[in-house]
Amino acid sequence: MKKDFRVNYTLVGNVVYGEGFEEDLKKLGDKFKFEKISDTFGILFMENYEVSNFEYLFNLKSIYRLEPSVRLSSLVNINRGTFNGVVANEDIGANFIKENPNLSISGKGVIIGIADSGIDYLHPDFIYPDKTSKILYLWDQTKEGKPPNGFYIGTEYNREDINKAILENDGSLSVDEEGTGTMISGICAGLGNLNPEYKGVAEESDLIIVKLKKIENDYNNGYLIAAMEYMNQKARQERKPLVNNISLGNNSLVGISSRLSYDKLFFEHGLCQVIGAGNESNTQTHASGKLGFNGDIQDVEIDIGEDEEILNIELWVNRPDKIDLYIISPSGEESQLAFVSDFNIISGLFNFENTRYTISFSYPFSYSGQQRTVITLANAKKGIWKIRLIGAYITNGIYNMYLENRKFIKPGTKFSKSDPENTINYPSTLNDVISVGAYDTINNSLWASSSRGPTIESVLKPDIVAPGVNIIGPYINKTYATGTGTGIASAYTSGAVALFLQYIQVNGNYENKAFVQKIRTYLSAGARRNQDVGYPNYSYGYGELDIRGLFEQLR
Numbered sequence: 001m002k003k004d005f006r007v008n009y010t011l012v013g014n015v016v017y018g019e020g021f022e023e024d025l026k027k028l029g030d031k032f033k034f035e036k037i038s039d040t041f042g043i044l045f046m047e048n049y050e051v052s053n054f055e056y057l058f059n060l061k062s063i064y065r066l067e068p069s070v071r072l073s074s075l076v077n078i079n080r081g082t083f084n085g086v087v088a089n090e091d092i093g094a095n096f097i098k099e100n101p102n103l104s105i106s107g108k109g110v111i112i113g114i115a116d117s118g119i120d121y122l123h124p125d126f127i128y129p130d131k132t133s134k135i136l137y138l139w140d141q142t143k144e145g146k147p148p149n150g151f152y153i154g155t156e157y158n159r160e161d162i163n164k165a166i167l168e169n170d171g172s173l174s175v176d177e178e179g180t181g182t183m184i185s186g187i188c189a190g191l192g193n194l195n196p197e198y199k200g201v202a203e204e205s206d207l208i209i210v211k212l213k214k215i216e217n218d219y220n221n222g223y224l225i226a227a228m229e230y231m232n233q234k235a236r237q238e239r240k241p242l243v244n245n246i247s248l249g250n251n252s253l254v255g256i257s258s259r260l261s262y263d264k265l266f267f268e269h270g271l272c273q274v275i276g277a278g279n280e281s282n283t284q285t286h287a288s289g290k291l292g293f294n295g296d297i298q299d300v301e302i303d304i305g306e307d308e309e310i311l312n313i314e315l316w317v318n319r320p321d322k323i324d325l326y327i328i329s330p331s332g333e334e335s336q337l338a339f340v341s342d343f344n345i346i347s348g349l350f351n352f353e354n355t356r357y358t359i360s361f362s363y364p365f366s367y368s369g370q371q372r373t374v375i376t377l378a379n380a381k382k383g384i385w386k387i388r389l390i391g392a393y394i395t396n397g398i399y400n401m402y403l404e405n406r407k408f409i410k411p412g413t414k415f416s417k418s419d420p421e422n423t424i425n426y427p428s429t430l431n432d433v434i435s436v437g438a439y440d441t442i443n444n445s446l447w448a449s450s451s452r453g454p455t456i457e458s459v460l461k462p463d464i465v466a467p468g469v470n471i472i473g474p475y476i477n478k479t480y481a482t483g484t485g486t487g488i489a490s491a492y493t494s495g496a497v498a499l500f501l502q503y504i505q506v507n508g509n510y511e512n513k514a515f516v517q518k519i520r521t522y523l524s525a526g527a528r529r530n531q532d533v534g535y536p537n538y539s540y541g542y543g544e545l546d547i548r549g550l551f552e553q554l555r
Helices: 021-026 051-058 094-098 159-167 180-189 221-238 486-506 516-526 547-552
Strands: 010-017 032-036 041-046 063-068 071-074 077-080 111-116 135-140 155-158 206-211 242-246 271-276 286-290 297-304 308-317 322-328 343-350 355-362 371-380 383-393 398-403 434-440 464-467 471-475 479-484
Touching (some): 010 021, 010 221, 021 032, 041 221, 051 063, 051 343, 071 221, 094 486, 094 547, 111 180, 135 159, 135 221, 180 206, 180 479, 180 486, 206 221, 221 271, 242 486, 271 486, 271 516, 286 297, 297 308, 308 322, 322 355, 322 371, 371 383, 434 486, 434 516, 464 486, 471 486, 479 486, 486 516, 486 547, 516 547
Parallel strands (some): 111 242, 135 206, 242 271, 271 434, 434 464
Antiparallel strands (some): 010 041, 010 063, 077 479, 135 155, 286 398, 297 383, 308 398, 322 383, 355 371
């Protein structure tokens, strides 16, 4: 087994590179390690997280882009068994469309791409009666073997490989240990072979599956970006429209609304990306405030109930403002004062807590123009920590501060005064995607944890909400389970978009409408709305997913 250099190096970011990059990097010795994922993209690690090392990188002309690399958490919570579970195909209008004999709509001819924990490809819900698989391609990034063409990690299996494994009842090609990928795939496009009531939304859509590699047991946006590129390439090869479903997110990078890598792939005919909005509205992982003038001071308190090995905190300041800061430990010890600068990293030690800190500044942040400040506390002791903010240049004074998603931190770690709004996760903050919140079909109310908008750039999100509470779907070991979260809601919406793409593009009825921007507008216009609620709003967006309403927009 290869020695994993990632253990002793710090994750720096995702690199889009050109000719000569690998040679340039070798000249810098052991300062950096690089994981090459494709011919133009990879993930970079640094031995010492220092400004001087970044200066080496900034001077390399072979680097086209160096973007932050962040971990992502699943937006699906699974409970084994189907007790109190529901299926929402009727609620969203899928049955109405699919049972119309004049339409013959089932998702046929459309691909749904899912990058997550993998898939239980032996589950009967992914196997046609002739014993062939719904899965066109499966790329397991975690398994060494024969990678896809143009990529350098993992193992790729095509439909023939999977069909052979099905005939031999061989589940060893790739294993979904967590079950979220299997469930999402089934809600999107499951056949319902074990139970017809649990059939997916677009049951005749093909699947492309990527089992995502992890860094220190966490998903990462670098491997996700590579997965998106892979699925896009395969869809072009198959000459079929593609719906990419993403049921992952984090509070990191929430200030970004424009895409970082592979921009050329979007605004493309027949390509649509649907993403869960996040599960963070009631988790006390976001705080906000406003400084009134230069020199104004405010404290943001973080209550750590149990020691945290690593605690990451992000501050985003509305442009063009600048805010200096320092940290105050529970014992009253103060960090260095961190002044806003173009790019800087300062670090130190809280002696009484034995907690190391790092504060890194980017102003203006390359991809959005705001001030982005990242604070990392290593061995953060329990107690009340304060981030003291000092207005350096204030016009509007608005700031937002985030902990990472609740799944990454201990139950007792939270902001003392939290704000449920502005909690849309990255990458659902991107402006060329469909962002989906979750509601409960039983009581027809918003799910309490469904992240709320707007984005911190004041973009309305989510676009719509879809069923996302106690939803029954396929699970590992040929079973069913229930899932909750906006990652479930995005799966329903991905299935809906697949049905729509079959009608407008595959069937050739309205091919000029097969762009994500147009589809998002039709979804919003066709959403079901409560007459007692004002729309759009930051909880429901434009309303609840309604596939019948979506199709009615074509009249």
